[in-house]
Amino acid sequence: MSGDARRMGREPAILLAPGLFFLLLAFFFPAIQLLIQSFLTVGAEAGRLTMEHYAKIVVDDFYAGVALRTFRLALVITVLCLVIGFPLAVVISRAGKLLRTTLIVLLILPLMTSVVIRTFGWLVILGPGGVLSWSLQQLGLIDRSISLMHTETGIVIAMVQVLLPFLVLTTLGSLGQIPVSLEEASRVMGAGFFRSIRHVTLPLSVPGLASGSLLVFALSISSFITPSLVGGVRLQVMAGSIYQQMTGSFDWGFGAALSVVLLIATLALIIPYMVVTSRAGGKA
Amino acid sequence: MKRSSILATAFGAIIAASLAANASAQETLTINSFGGSYEETHRALVITPFEKMYNVKVEVVTAYSADTLAQLRAQKDNPKFDVVHFSGGLEHAAAAEDLLAPIEPAELSNYDKMYDFAVAGLDRGIGPTYSTAVIGLLYNTDQIAEAPASWKDLANPDYQNHVLFTDAASNTYGMLGLLMINKVAGGTLDDIEPGLEFVKGILPTSTVVSKSPEIQQNFAQGNAWIAPYAQDYAFTLTKAGLPVKFIQPEEGGVLAPITVNLVKGTKKRDLALKFIDFSIRAEASQGWAEALRYTPTNKEAKLSDEVAAQVVYGEDAVAKLVTFDANEIAEKRSSWNEAWSRAIAK
Numbered sequence: 001m002s003g004d005a006r007r008m009g010r011e012p013a014i015l016l017a018p019g020l021f022f023l024l025l026a027f028f029f030p031a032i033q034l035l036i037q038s039f040l041t042v043g044a045e046a047g048r049l050t051m052e053h054y055a056k057i058v059v060d061d062f063y064a065g066v067a068l069r070t071f072r073l074a075l076v077i078t079v080l081c082l083v084i085g086f087p088l089a090v091v092i093s094r095a096g097k098l099l100r101t102t103l104i105v106l107l108i109l110p111l112m113t114s115v116v117i118r119t120f121g122w123l124v125i126l127g128p129g130g131v132l133s134w135s136l137q138q139l140g141l142i143d144r145s146i147s148l149m150h151t152e153t154g155i156v157i158a159m160v161q162v163l164l165p166f167l168v169l170t171t172l173g174s175l176g177q178i179p180v181s182l183e184e185a186s187r188v189m190g191a192g193f194f195r196s197i198r199h200v201t202l203p204l205s206v207p208g209l210a211s212g213s214l215l216v217f218a219l220s221i222s223s224f225i226t227p228s229l230v231g232g233v234r235l236q237v238m239a240g241s242i243y244q245q246m247t248g249s250f251d252w253g254f255g256a257a258l259s260v261v262l263l264i265a266t267l268a269l270i271i272p273y274m275v276v277t278s279r280a281g282g283k284a
Numbered sequence: 285m286k287r288s289s290i291l292a293t294a295f296g297a298i299i300a301a302s303l304a305a306n307a308s309a310q311e312t313l314t315i316n317s318f319g320g321s322y323e324e325t326h327r328a329l330v331i332t333p334f335e336k337m338y339n340v341k342v343e344v345v346t347a348y349s350a351d352t353l354a355q356l357r358a359q360k361d362n363p364k365f366d367v368v369h370f371s372g373g374l375e376h377a378a379a380a381e382d383l384l385a386p387i388e389p390a391e392l393s394n395y396d397k398m399y400d401f402a403v404a405g406l407d408r409g410i411g412p413t414y415s416t417a418v419i420g421l422l423y424n425t426d427q428i429a430e431a432p433a434s435w436k437d438l439a440n441p442d443y444q445n446h447v448l449f450t451d452a453a454s455n456t457y458g459m460l461g462l463l464m465i466n467k468v469a470g471g472t473l474d475d476i477e478p479g480l481e482f483v484k485g486i487l488p489t490s491t492v493v494s495k496s497p498e499i500q501q502n503f504a505q506g507n508a509w510i511a512p513y514a515q516d517y518a519f520t521l522t523k524a525g526l527p528v529k530f531i532q533p534e535e536g537g538v539l540a541p542i543t544v545n546l547v548k549g550t551k552k553r554d555l556a557l558k559f560i561d562f563s564i565r566a567e568a569s570q571g572w573a574e575a576l577r578y579t580p581t582n583k584e585a586k587l588s589d590e591v592a593a594q595v596v597y598g599e600d601a602v603a604k605l606v607t608f609d610a611n612e613i614a615e616k617r618s619s620w621n622e623a624w625s626r627a628i629a630k
Contacts, residue, residue, distance in 0.1 A: 062626050129505035147507070150491065233451040233494045234630045244625065248454050249618035 031263065038256035053257035063241070063258070067265070070238040073152060074221040077159045081216045084160065085167035086209060090201060092168070093175040104172075107165050115162055119229045122158040123149065126230065150232040158230045159220050166219065167212035174208025175201070203280075210277035214270060221266055238262045312341045313555050315367045319346040322576070329571040334562045340555060349374040356383045356547065366550040367559050371417075371542045372456050373610030375410050378545065380611065384409035385548040392561045394582060399602055401539065402564070402581035411545030414563045415578035418596045418605065419460045420537035422518045423510045424503060425527045432510060435468040435533045439482070444489045446509035448502050451494040451628075453621035460538040461512035462624065463608050468535050473612050476620055480627040492628055496520075503528055514540065515595055519577035522594075530577075532596045536604040542578070573597070579605075 041048040057063050092103045110118055125131045128147035136142045148154035178201060186196040224239035231237065236244075238258060245255030317323040317331075323346060331342050347355065349370045356363065356378060363383075370378065378384050387406045389395040395403060402413040421432055427446070432438075438447055450458035466472075466479025491507060493499060496517060502508035503526050515537070518530035544563045550556050562568070569580035573587055579596045580587070587597055596602060 062629065065629070123501070127501065127505060128507040145506075228494070233454070233492050233625075234628050236625065236629060244453060244621070249621045251618055 034256040034259050037252055038260045040253055042251060042253045050253075053254045054261075056254060057257060057261055066236050066241050067238055067261070069152075069235070070221060070262075071265070071269075073155060073159070073227070073237065074217050076156055077163065077220045078213050078217045080156065080160045081164050081167045082209065082213055085164055085212065086171060086202075086205070088164075089168045089171035089175055089205070089208075090197065093172055094180075107168055110161070111165055115225055116229075118162060119158055119226045122154070122161070122226075122230055126154050126157070149230060150234060152231070152235060155227050155231045155235070158226050159223065162223075162226055163216045163219055166215045167209075170212035170215065171205055171208040174205040178204045206277060206280050210274070210280075214273065218266060218270065222262070310339060310341045311552065311555060312343050313366050313552060313559055314343045314345065314364055315559070316345045316347045316352045316365060316369055318348055318369070318371070325572070325575045329568045329575070330559075330563050334559055337562070338555070338558060342559070353378055353383075357381065361549070363547045363549050365547045366552050366556040368545050368547055369414075369542065370545060371540065373541075373613060375405075375543045375545050376610035377614060379405065379409035382409075383548055384411065385546045385550070385553075387411065387546055387557065387560070391557050392564070394561055394564045394566075397566065397582050397584050398564060399581050399583060399599075401602075401605070401607060402541070409545070409548070411543045411560060412564045413539075413541035413581045414544045415542050415569060415572035416581055417457070417540040417542065418515045418532065418537040418579050419457055419464065419512065419540060420515060420530055420532045420596070421510060422499075422503075422513050422521070422528055422530055424508070425529050427506075427509045431529070431531050433531075433534050435465055435512070435535055437533075438465070438510065438512065439486050443510050444486075446507065447486055447490040448499060448508035448511035449483065449487075449490060449492045449628075450496075450499065450511070450513055451492055452624045454494050455496075457514050457517075457540065458512075459613070459617070459620065459624075460540055460608065462620075463613075464535070464538045464606060465512065467606070473608065473616065476623060480623060484627055487628060500524060500526070515579065516577045519594060530594060532601060532604060534604075536606040537596055539605050539607045541581075 038053055039049055039051070040046070041050045041052070057067075088103075088107075092100055092107075095103065123130075126148040127133075128145050128149065130147070130149075133142075133145045133147060137145065148157065182204070183196050183200055186200045187193075191199065222239055223237075224243060227235070227237045228240045228243075231240075239262075242255050242258045242262070245251045245258060315331075317326045323344065327344070331344060334340075335342050345365070349372050352365070352368050352370065353374050356365065356368065359365075360383065368378075368384075375384065386409050389403070389406065392403075392412070398412060402416075404410075406412065421435070421437070423432055424446075428443070432440070437443070450461065452458040452462040462476070462479050462483065463473070465482055466476045469478035469482040471478035491502060493502060496513075499508065499511060499513060499517065500521055503511075503521055504524070515530045518528050521528040544560050546553070546556055546560060564582055566580075566582045566584040566586070569582035570585040570587060572578040573580050573585065573595050574591055577591070577595050579602070583599065587595070592598075596605065
């Protein structure tokens with residue numbers, strides 16, 4: 001009996017080991033290295049302990065502005081993904097088998113292409129003289145060529161397209177577990193379509209929406225390729241700033257400090273969100 | 285014990301045999317080149333003819349300047365390279381770290397045929413500039429009928445909404461362009477504020493890109509009419525069918541030299557010097573201009589009218605070229621990067 005109990009305690013540990021080992025090697029080890037680096041001086045007197053990198057982030061409104069833009073964009077992108085993704089997930093989960101498969105394939109297909117390629121697609125559409133500008137001109141809505149390149153709107157559009165599948169797929173998982181009979185029951189009891197969605201479907205899909213939006217938020221806050229290609233050099237986000245520090249200015253200490261701040265700020269936002277949504281999900 | 289000693293003997297024999305084989309084989313010179321179409325041209329103009337002429341083998345390692353510098357540092361005591369090519373001013377860093385060997389003018393038969401700037405650093409270990417990129421103005425000939433004459437023309441109201449800058453923080457040519465704009469605006473390497481102010485003045489109606497393909501895209505889509513950038517890139521655009529021309533403004537274009545350097549501690553100094561001398565002969569200088577539109581650094585290079593019209597060529601034009609001190613650039617680059625990023629941030 002006691003042997004069984006011990007074995008049952010050990011088995012999950014064995015199953016966890018490969019993942020844990022990988023996480024340790026690929027995440028905690030580099031993260032700790034960055035943490036150390038962020039407290040060390042660079043240049044002539046390299047290796048001395050210092051707080052100068054953090055002081056620069058706090059004192060300097062330029063980097064505060066970059067950080068603020070990064071979080072604001074991530075928030076807007078996450079909300080838009082929720083607004084577009086939830087109805088889409090509901091439609092997919094309630095559709096017939098053929099339509100459902102088609103929609104899922106359409107949704108997953110872009111993930112088969114590199115994010116760089118997809119972003120280049122947006123450059124063609126959003127750029128000056130691009131498809132968007134041309135169409136609006138042909139329709140007579142604008143008289144000179146416009147461009148959403150190098151604008152925050154452009155970044156948001158491209159990022160929502162890139163990240164939407166993550167939200168829809170996780171939400172689909174939750175929706176699949178809701179018995180259709182529950183919705184049917186609510187309809188029978190006199191709830192309209194929207195009321196049924198609002199009071200039955202939505203609360204029950206909170207776990208999926210929560211993990212999906214977390215995923216979208218985390219991916220967009222750390223994303224680098226799409227904002228730097230669509231947003232350009234004048235609209236810096238944190239990941240781009242870090243890249244610039246590391247590869248352009250070779251200021252590894254400051255780049256490391258920016259990374260640590262990004263990680264801490266992300267955790268500070270995500271952990272309370274997880275706690276709140278898991279409570280809400282648990283109640284439903 | 286016994287088995288291992290047999291193995292050791294066998295190994296010894298193999299090593300001895302291969303050493304003997306090497307000794308009787310052709311002499312080998314190890315160099316770096318930059319890969320892609322550049323390396324192809326490099327082979328055609330210099331490497332292959334050199335191998336034939338001296339009956340030697342040239343081992344080419346594809347490595348950009350920064351990688352090459354890192355390898356030189358790591359192999360300081362026993363360098364693998366005999367000759368290294370650098371761009372972006374890294375030969376100054378390598379020479380300062382004592383990784384390159386000085387060359388006597390008498391050791392190069394082409395010395396007297398070179399422009400002064402191309403052999404200015406030989407005594408410090410900085411090898412000759414065998415060809416050079418030049419930063420000036422690229423403009424769209426369909427949109428701009430009369431060629432711009434000055435760096436200040438970037439602020440010409442006729443070009444409003446169509447001026448394209450390249451990010452100075454991530455692109456060396458972008459930085460050199462900024463330094464020249466700064467010089468014209470009255471700044472120095474100790475104070476780039478005038479240059480930043482000039483850029484800020486036209487920034488609200490200009491575009492800033494970070495990578496050269498974006499320059500092509502902006503010219504192709506009609507968004508860019510004028511841009512400070514490199515002469516060889518103007519040729520890339522011309523080949524792509526765009527109506528783009530390069531000019532050296534009256535205040536001068538900026539030199540971005542590409543150098544061929546002697547590695548300190550090479551065991552093949554004589555052959556390496558022959559290679560360097562071969563790299564700077566007039567035919568090679570001319571070939572670089574014909575293939576990629578780099579400015580010749582050998583005065584005897586003869587260019588056809590068509591090529592000459594597309595590069596800074598001839599003693600008068602070359603005399604106008606401006607050099608910025610590479611050591612000073614290296615030292616101040618990160619603070620300039622930051623100042624630039626702030627200046628252009630929305």
